[in-house]
Amino acid sequence: MESTSQDFPRRLPRGTHGLDRDVVEASQRARLLEAVGRAVAERGYAAATIDDVVRRAGVSKKTFYEHFADKEECFLAAYEAAGEQLLERVREAHANQDDWLERTRAQISAYLRWLAAEPALARVFLIEVAAAGPQALERRERLRDRYAELIRERRREAQPRLPIEVFHAVVAAVDDVVVRHIREHGAAELPALEPVLLYLHVALLAGPRVAAESAEL
Known part of the structure; x- marks a missing residue:
């Protein structure tokens, strides 16, 4: 879940190794x-x-x-670490685009590619978390809230009065589609869902006509 490829060896030498x-x-x-x-x-x-x-x-x-x-404590720490990594990827994708639709497309692509790169862990992140108890579900909801707030912030200028519940609905709809795909087909081909998820985002925030044109469905 959390990358171990930073500056830390995956296996430490036995005995005296002189590491801090x-x-x-x-x-x-x-x-x-x-x-x-x-x-x-x-x-x-x-x-x-x-x-x-x-x-x-x-x-x-x-x-x-x-x-x-x-x-449970170990799993929760891993879940939170993965969530932070995901949000960082999405923020980076947003930062590289100026147009709202292109930011949305880049954010969806980053999300799907992050999950597809680790199919087994995608299942943990989106499916097995439900079996880990109420604290895990609470953390999932907090992560969803942060994701919704990130989308809202990028749409605030165009639709400043749009309530946060609309963005919660976007996140819930995306998760439902992705979870169903993982259950039925696995995570490796998740990037193929990009047009569908783009349509969901744009339809809920800008209307179905704009969504259909943007997603090219």
Whole structure:
């Protein structure tokens, strides 16, 4: 879920290695976050165990409990890290475009490509999160709210009085289409949904005629 390809080695050398403690702990945490995503993707949230996580991360159970109280806490941290990464990708896509329609197209493309690049983790992010309990669902709603606010901010000049609930509806509609596609076809071909999701965005915010022209449906 959270990238481990920063400055941290995926496996630390055994014994004395001379690495700063902060570097060691950051490496362990990053590997645990990625490992819990992989474990849940392969086995489902309910079946995945801490043993599965530490085996994939290459750390001991003792190390796991130095970072997290239980599987749920580890999963929630991984989910939030993935959410931050996704929002950053979307912001970057927005920043590179001036026209509203092109910003919307770029944002949708960034979202779908991010999910398609990691099909197993896309399933975790959008489907398995529902099995992780009320705290996970609360975090999902917070992430959706931030995504809706991001879309609203980009549309504020043209439609300043449009209520936030409209943008919540856009996000909910997008998620529903994407989740259905993942369940039925997997995540690898998600970028093919770009015209459909562009139509949804524009139809709800600017009307069906503009949407049909923009999405070329």
